[in-house]
Amino acid sequence: MKVNFYIFLFILQALIGYSQTRVSGNISDKSGNPLIGANILITGTYDGGISDTNGNFEFSSEETGVQTLEVSYLGFQSTKLETDMSKMQNLKITLKESTQTMDAVEISASTFKAGDNSKVAVLNPLDIVTTAGSMGDVVAALQTLPGTQSNAEDGRLFVRGGEARETAIFIDGMKVFSPYTRSIEGTPSRGRYSPFLFKGVSFSTGGYGVPFGQALSGILDLQTIDEPRATETNISLMTVGLGIGHTLKGKKQSISLSASYIDLTPYFKLAPSRFNWITPYRGFAGETVYRYKTSETGLFKSYLAGDWGNIELNDTNLNTGIEEAIAVKNGNIYSNNVYRNIINDQTSFFVGLSIGINSDLIEVDDIAIRANLMGSHIKSQFKTILRDDFIVNYGIESMYQRDKFESLLFSLSSFIRNPVERFNSAIFLDGDYFFSKNTAFKPGLRIEHNTLFQTVDVLPRITLAQKVSKNGQISAAAGLFSQEVDSEFLYTSQGLVSEKAKQFLLNYNIKTKKHILRAEVFLKDYTDLVSFQEFQPNVPSNISNTGQGQAYGLDLFWRGNQLIKNIDFWVSYSFLENKRKYQNYPVEATPNFSSRHNLSLVSKTWFASLKSQLGVTYQYGSGRPFENPNTDGFLNERSKAYQNLSLSWAYLISQQKILFLSASNVTGFRNEFGYRYADLTNSDGIYPGQVIRPSEDRFFFAGFFITISADKQQNQLDNL
Amino acid sequence: MKNIKYTFVFIAFIFSAQSFAQGAYEKGMQKGLSLWGENKTVEAVAMFERIAQVEKDNWLPLYYASNILIIQSFSDSTTDIKNERLKKATQLIEKAHGLSPDNSELLTLEGMLYTGYVAMDPATYGMQYSGKIMDLHARAIELDPSNPRAHMNSIEYELGAAQFFKTDTAPICEKMKSVLVKFDEQSTDLPFAPKGGKERALQVIENCGL
Numbered sequence: 001m002k003v004n005f006y007i008f009l010f011i012l013q014a015l016i017g018y019s020q021t022r023v024s025g026n027i028s029d030k031s032g033n034p035l036i037g038a039n040i041l042i043t044g045t046y047d048g049g050i051s052d053t054n055g056n057f058e059f060s061s062e063e064t065g066v067q068t069l070e071v072s073y074l075g076f077q078s079t080k081l082e083t084d085m086s087k088m089q090n091l092k093i094t095l096k097e098s099t100q101t102m103d104a105v106e107i108s109a110s111t112f113k114a115g116d117n118s119k120v121a122v123l124n125p126l127d128i129v130t131t132a133g134s135m136g137d138v139v140a141a142l143q144t145l146p147g148t149q150s151n152a153e154d155g156r157l158f159v160r161g162g163e164a165r166e167t168a169i170f171i172d173g174m175k176v177f178s179p180y181t182r183s184i185e186g187t188p189s190r191g192r193y194s195p196f197l198f199k200g201v202s203f204s205t206g207g208y209g210v211p212f213g214q215a216l217s218g219i220l221d222l223q224t225i226d227e228p229r230a231t232e233t234n235i236s237l238m239t240v241g242l243g244i245g246h247t248l249k250g251k252k253q254s255i256s257l258s259a260s261y262i263d264l265t266p267y268f269k270l271a272p273s274r275f276n277w278i279t280p281y282r283g284f285a286g287e288t289v290y291r292y293k294t295s296e297t298g299l300f301k302s303y304l305a306g307d308w309g310n311i312e313l314n315d316t317n318l319n320t321g322i323e324e325a326i327a328v329k330n331g332n333i334y335s336n337n338v339y340r341n342i343i344n345d346q347t348s349f350f351v352g353l354s355i356g357i358n359s360d361l362i363e364v365d366d367i368a369i370r371a372n373l374m375g376s377h378i379k380s381q382f383k384t385i386l387r388d389d390f391i392v393n394y395g396i397e398s399m400y401q402r403d404k405f406e407s408l409l410f411s412l413s414s415f416i417r418n419p420v421e422r423f424n425s426a427i428f429l430d431g432d433y434f435f436s437k438n439t440a441f442k443p444g445l446r447i448e449h450n451t452l453f454q455t456v457d458v459l460p461r462i463t464l465a466q467k468v469s470k471n472g473q474i475s476a477a478a479g480l481f482s483q484e485v486d487s488e489f490l491y492t493s494q495g496l497v498s499e500k501a502k503q504f505l506l507n508y509n510i511k512t513k514k515h516i517l518r519a520e521v522f523l524k525d526y527t528d529l530v531s532f533q534e535f536q537p538n539v540p541s542n543i544s545n546t547g548q549g550q551a552y553g554l555d556l557f558w559r560g561n562q563l564i565k566n567i568d569f570w571v572s573y574s575f576l577e578n579k580r581k582y583q584n585y586p587v588e589a590t591p592n593f594s595s596r597h598n599l600s601l602v603s604k605t606w607f608a609s610l611k612s613q614l615g616v617t618y619q620y621g622s623g624r625p626f627e628n629p630n631t632d633g634f635l636n637e638r639s640k641a642y643q644n645l646s647l648s649w650a651y652l653i654s655q656q657k658i659l660f661l662s663a664s665n666v667t668g669f670r671n672e673f674g675y676r677y678a679d680l681t682n683s684d685g686i687y688p689g690q691v692i693r694p695s696e697d698r699f700f701f702a703g704f705f706i707t708i709s710a711d712k713q714q715n716q717l718d719n720l
Numbered sequence: 721m722k723n724i725k726y727t728f729v730f731i732a733f734i735f736s737a738q739s740f741a742q743g744a745y746e747k748g749m750q751k752g753l754s755l756w757g758e759n760k761t762v763e764a765v766a767m768f769e770r771i772a773q774v775e776k777d778n779w780l781p782l783y784y785a786s787n788i789l790i791i792q793s794f795s796d797s798t799t800d801i802k803n804e805r806l807k808k809a810t811q812l813i814e815k816a817h818g819l820s821p822d823n824s825e826l827l828t829l830e831g832m833l834y835t836g837y838v839a840m841d842p843a844t845y846g847m848q849y850s851g852k853i854m855d856l857h858a859r860a861i862e863l864d865p866s867n868p869r870a871h872m873n874s875i876e877y878e879l880g881a882a883q884f885f886k887t888d889t890a891p892i893c894e895k896m897k898s899v900l901v902k903f904d905e906q907s908t909d910l911p912f913a914p915k916g917g918k919e920r921a922l923q924v925i926e927n928c929g930l
Contacts, residue, residue: 039766046748046774050766072769074804199848229851230858249855296818513799611885655885 024058025091027051027071035095038073043080061085071095077388099389099434105473107432107442107465111204112145112557122516122559122570128195131602132615133646133664135701138201138222139180139191143619144600146520146555146572147205147218150619151593152642153673153692155188156180159205160524161551161578161594162217162501165486170221172301172338173211175399177356177375181283182330184311186275186673186695192307192332194258197289199225205555206503206522207477210428210444210461211381211395216483216501216526224336226299227291228254232709239702240264253292260285262309268696275695276314278325283309298341306333318678318688329361349382370406372419373487375399389434393444398425403487412491420490422452430461438467450484453497457482472510479503485530485545493543500528516559516570523552529582537679540584547582551594569603589635590625592674595642597622615648615662626674629687639674660703668697745775749912752784761788772812779823780912782816785809787829787914793836802840809833824864825914831856831873853877868902869917875899876924893928896921 027038034055041048042061049059064085072078076095112122134141139157143150147160156164169179180189200223212219228247236243245258264280285307292300312327340350358373381395404419430444446459461479468474482498505522529547532540559570576596581588599620606613623638648662671694677687748771755764768785775781786809793805813833816826834849857874875896882889903918
């Protein structure tokens with residue numbers, strides 16, 4: 001009988017198992033529109049269904065008691081409902097749109113991105129390399145974007161009326177201490193690092209987030225490639241030098257080694273130059289990248305690069321009229337190490353360490369000056385997704401910098417400290433809060449301490465973003481930014497503080513499949529700028545933080561994709577009004593690095609039949625101020641407008657070979673960058689002056705690039 | 721004696737529950753595949769997702785759900801939807817990799833996923849992913865040289881490049897022919913293991929004019 005009882009239980013269990021409950025309801029969005037094809041299921045079971053064209057669903061289940069009903073739909077936040085099976089009828093379920101979708105509002109005003117996030121990217125990774133005139137320089141390509149200007153005698157990034165040093169450069173979020181190659185007036189500096197290292201670029205001309213400090217005007221963050229394509233060897237044969245690289249790729253780790261030798265001597269033997277070269281530029285660079293995937297989610301990247309270069313020429317000293325030999329020798333080592341991983345589904349983090357060592361030796365005849373820099377940056381940053389609509393970023397960082405100046409001939413008696421050593425440490429926190437898919441705001445706070453100034457700067461920043469149409473949005477940002485005064489003033493001065501800038505900006509952005517249009521107005525208010533007097537030329541005294549300035553303007557950007565078949569182009573225009581009273585300025589004036597109007601036109605045309613891409617870039621910059629001591633007033637003369645038309649031609653010979661030709665300033669505009677004057681008057685009571693011109697009007701480049709890989713399919717198109 | 725009875729009933733109970741579950745899995749997979757066959761892709765993905773959240777150690781439902789999503793993305797009209805689908809497929813594949821690391825079929829599928837991204841926006845993703853796609857194919861073939869899908873996708877990618885460079889496609893088409901044999905030879909003990917793709921290979925060969 002007992003057995004029968006168990007059999008009875010067994011049957012009962014089976015019967016209970018098969019008793020059916022009907023589950024039904026309706027799924028809609030917040031405004032009551034039915035959602036078609038939402039997936040509804042009872043957690044942990046096979047039971048479920050999808051919603052029909054009216055948003056209705058119905059299915060049966062054998063479950064009883066309290067169960068969890070789960071509803072998910074692409075582009076919406078999933079929802080769960082825990083209740084008794086008997087109550088799962090005629091349910092009304094409303095799903096909230098996910099704020100993480102492609103068409104959600106984006107809070108990054110003023111940032112230009114190139115990379116894989118097509119939501120905010122205005123450039124794709126190839127654009128950097130294929131922009132005519134950029135000669136493979138990341139920084140030069142960015143000078144075709146609004147908010148920047150092309151100061152061709154300098155080459156560095158000037159953002160919205162700020163000095164070049166006001167734009168900080170980072171690799172994977174870690175500081176780069178000497179991002180540019182050393183050059184002399186009239187020959188542009190270049191970004192030190194190869195564009196092929198990077199998968200993405202994030203360039204902000206204002207209103208950047210609290211994780212970035214020590215920058216008054218802009219930040220450029222370069223993201224390195226996580227995983228190399230394959231094991232391969234790359235060879236470059238160029239009119240200016242040679243390069244070779246090899247990548248070994250394993251399952252979890254990879255290592256890349258590369259070396260290049262650049263020598264412009266042969267080029268200037270053939271091409272005319274205004275300069276009296278001894279050595280135009282000669283340099284050697286080597287780099288290694290090691291990447292290790294510690295797990296599915298963890299990645300360690302280590303980058304080490306070194307380069308040595310020198311330039312030598314003969315130039316007439318305006319003060320003495322005597323020709324003297326000038327040599328600039330530079331050595332640089334940079335290491336960048338980052339590790340990132342996730343802690344759980346909500347929290348991810350990265351930790352990083354960068355170290356830079358730079359040495360510049362400047363020799364004028366037998367006078368030598370050596371400036372050494374040693375810097376290190378350590379940072380730890382976390383991102384926590386508290387809710388789908390609330391994400392916080394927080395972290396801590398510390399930057400150490402040591403500057404040392406050596407000279408045998410100059411008296412350094414006015415120096416109160418040499419070397420100059422200091423730590424800039426900061427904590428930061430910000431949050432992306434989405435009121436809805438269409439409205440978001442991001443408040444943030446950065447608190448920074450400087451051991452030399454013994455100051456604590458509190459830097460609040462906020463961004464608001466509102467979608468105004470399907471593809472358009474308006475953003476506004478305001479914030480306080482700070483940066484240490486230039487290190488040259490730290491040797492001799494006591495009691496200085498950081499320079500500050502308040503930034504305000506308003507941005508309208510529309511992005512459709514064929515167009516990207518951005519318009520932005522900005523205002524930047526500088527306070528605590530370094531100000532000093534010069535009783536003797538080039539010897540600052542009474543250095544203080546009493547300088548101030550203001551910059552405002554308008555930036556426009558329009559990009560058309562395939563509006564005309566196979567042609568891709570963008571247009572940038574910037575208007576800038578920039579006034580400062582700082583440094584040795586007796587009155588408020590527009591600095592000599594600042595031009596009022598800047599225009600860039602960039603186009604790229606693909607000719608399938610020729611397997612070639614033609615790049616055309618035109619740049620215009622209105623005349624910049626320069627100070628003529630022979631006239632009244634200060635910085636009130638203007639140089640000629642700057643113009644440059646560059647062409648490039650990339651020809652894919654095969655999948656493994658590419659031929660690249662480029663020419664800058666093909667029409668030969670005779671550009672000039674103002675005048676320089678002697679410190680003292682001559683016998684006629686006039687300060688003798690000399691126009692500043694580039695070393696050459698046109699520059700031609702030819703390169704042949706080969707990839708040798710085990711996999712014959714490896715595509716040189718990638719290197720275009 | 722009593723204990724034995726208890727044990728017997730208990731074992732019977734467990735066995736019945738297990739075979740019931742087994743049956744549900746098979747029924748579910750069968751249902752998912754037939755929904756896919758009827759082109760009811762949304763229903764099919766939903767079905768496989770339901771199976772995946774029960775069968776927590778099984779990579780196959782995740783494989784099918786993401787496979788359908790990727791194929792769907794090729795014919796989606798807007799980039800937003802394409803991107804949403806591929807994002808979801810990525811999550812599912814990542815989960816599946818966790819359950820079955822170094823799985824040739826999953827690596828082949830991942831290659832297809834990135835091909836979906838390249839198809840969506842060649843200018844943005846072409847440079848970034850083409851190397852990765854080829855690498856995934858190579859790894860899939862290395863792990864299982866008899867996997868016809870890995871060979872097929874790899875050859876098809878090679879064919880695309882050859883068409884772009886206008887080089888001779890005939891030898892590549894010939895290679896595709898040799899894959900047909902691999903489709904016929906495939907055998908596995910795993911129920912519901914992927915085995916499709918031959919039609920696609922035949923289609924490619926036909927387009928080659930062979």
